[in-house]
Amino acid sequence: MHTSRPALLTDHYELTMVSAALRDGTADRRCVFEVFSRRLPAGRRYGVVAGTARLVELIREFRFDPADIEFLRRTGVVDEPGAEWLSEYRFTGEIDGYAEGELFFPGSPILTVSGSFAECVVLETLVLSVLNHDCAVAAAAARMVTAARGRALIEMGSRRAHEEAAVAAARAAYLAGFRFTSNLAAGQRYGIPTAGTAAHAFTLLHDDERAAFASQVATLGKDTTLLVDTYDISQGIRNAIEVAGPELRAVRIDSGDLAVIAQQSRQLLDSLGATETKIIVSGDLDEYAIAALAAEPVDMYGAGTAVVTGSGAPTAGLVYKLVEVEGRPVVKRSEQKATIGGRKVAVRRHKPTGTATEEIVVPQGVPDHRPNDRLLQRSYVVDGEPVSLPTLDESREHLRQCLISIPWEGLKLSAGDPAIPVTVVPAE
Missing domain, CATH: 3.20.140.10 (nicotinate phosphoribosyltransferase)
Structure with a gap:
């Protein structure tokens, strides 16, 4: 074109x-x-x-x-x-x-x-x-950075914007204080750190969740993030720690009542000995949703649609x-x-x-x-x-x-x- x-x-x-x-x-x-x-x-x-x-x-x-x-x-x-x-x-x-x-x-x-x-x-x-x-x-992203109170944010809205607008949005979000973007073109053009691991499709591809986690860890090592909400979140966390061990860097949760789930997930991770494993949450987050999670045991937020569309x-x-x-x-x-x-x-x-x-x-x-x-x-x-x-x-x-x-x-x-x-x- x-x-x-x-x-x-x-x-x-x-x-x-x-x-x-x-x-x-x-x-x-x-x-x-x-x-x-x-x-x-x-x-x-x-x-x-x-x-x-x-x-x-x-x-x-x-x-x-x-x-x-x-x-x-x-x-x-x-x-x-x-x-x-x-x-x-x-x-x-x-x-x-x-x-x-x-x-x-x-x-x-x-x-x-x-x-x-x-x-x-x-x-x-x-x-x-x-x-x-x-x-x-940038204004929407800056408000999200303020709401996050020092916790890291990743911009992940490329699929919710025009392909070139997505690159510009990643740049503006990084300027505003986001730490990472999922957009590789933004990483190439502007030197923004990029991040990302796997989607639900990767889990669904495999015969079971443990097989998907094992494949990801075999490729990326334990310094990775496992997406644990494809099926049952609690069992997903257990599977993640069983496969990767307590040295797993992070789990990501992309659905549900994030405040309640974050608390339960932290307790479960700690009980499994994974006290250093981080919790990343995503799923239609804007500045208000991020602010509402301020007291919860969340280590990083992933924001997509709201940031690339100026959050309203x-x-x-x-x-x-x-x-x-x-x-x-x-x-x-x-x-x-x-x-x-x-x-x-x-x-x-x-x-x-x-x-x-x-x-x-x-x-x-x-x-x-x-x-x-x-x-x-x-x-x-x-x-x-x-x-x-x-x-x-x-x-x-x-x-x-x-x-x-x-x-x-x-x-x-x-x-x-x-x-x-x-x-x-x-x-x-």
């Missing part, structure tokens, strides 16, 4: 705008677009920036090849001047934004794209597609809006979707103890600097060329530090106000 190049991962009207702007002479006007959310998804107290480095790489590859141009001509999407312009397209502008792993709130200008109108507007769909997906997954919020609700033309602020004034004109600069304000108290956003200016302020924006692309990007592990650590910095109320899973307020300072 043919996979579209990044340039065609866009909406029709982006290119009709380019054609019209080329015709009327406005295509080269210097413009600034910003990405922000007007509100957080219901019940959320923060958002997480994710996918920016992935986006920069896609923009580097954003080209219209001859087959793309022929398709656009043939279908009448663009006229001849538009086709010629697209055939030579290269983004030559600047991209600035919040670091990956940074928290954001309503009104936070998390990405700023500057350049000619035409070269910036054609990126809109790609920018929003990447950031809306990755930010949504599959998009971050981000928009890409024109805020400046030739240095002049422009404003959308519709009642429900108004914007604030001008390029923004944002800082996070902190107490001397390091606790974040407020985000300050200044259109067309620079915030007055106070002790413990932290500038939120950094360069990603300069004159069309990507600049040095943090590693995924560095972004992961950045998010960990950000979550430590917000008031504890901001980490609650219950609905409430954003963890910190965003204050927009009027331009001077």
Whole structure:
């Protein structure tokens, strides 16, 4: 199956705008677009920036090849001047934004794209597609990490998402603090540790459960995880320890009342001498289910559908809006979707103890600097060329530090106000 190049991962009207702007002479006007959310998804107290480095790489590859141009001509999407312009397209502008792993709130200008109108507007769909997906997954995953209270999580949702979205979701979940992914492509592309052993089908393949366990242990050794809930869980645990011995690394339980079963399983493992054998649970877990298991003897959680779909919020609700033309602020004034004109600069304000108290956003200016302020924006692309990007592990650590910095109320899973307020300072 043919996979579209990044340039065609866009909406029709982006290119009709380019054609019209080329015709009327406005295509080269210097413009600034910003990405922000007007509100957080219901019940959320923060958002997480994710996918920016992935986006920069896609923009580097954003080209219209001859087959793309022929398709656009043939279908009448663009006229001849538009086709010629697209055939030579290269983004030559600047991209600035919040670091990956940074928290954001309503009104936070998390990405700023500057350049000619035409070269910036054609990126809109790609920018929003990447950031809306990755930010949504990262925010859900971060809430699960908080709920897990230091216990490890494995992302295992590949079968519940588009094949490429699954890889991006694994990356976003790892950035948020998940320890492993089941997705091998994510392991190859991004260096994320991968994990996995066997499904129920492997047990069902064999004549009995003990034969399946013996085969797995013979191949992988005792440092493996045996899935014990294909038939009877208690008997499955007995079979697992009988086959592997008390040195078995872990058992996994994928069904049932996990709170009760985890307690019973721990007691049974301990009675069999397997006091160091870990218990891994999975099966439609989200942040609320994980939080409900906080007091139970669970050592690792496997999350699938909920994490790759944003746990009920599959998009971050981000928009890409024109805020400046030739240095002049422009404003959308519709009642429900108004914007604030001008390029923004944002800082996070902190107490001397390091606790974040407020985000300050200044259109067309620079915030007055106070002790413990932290500038939120950094360069990603300069004159069309990507600049040095943090590693995924560095972004992961950045998010960990950000979550430590917000008031504890901001980490609650219950609905409430954003963890910190965003204050927009009027331009001077």
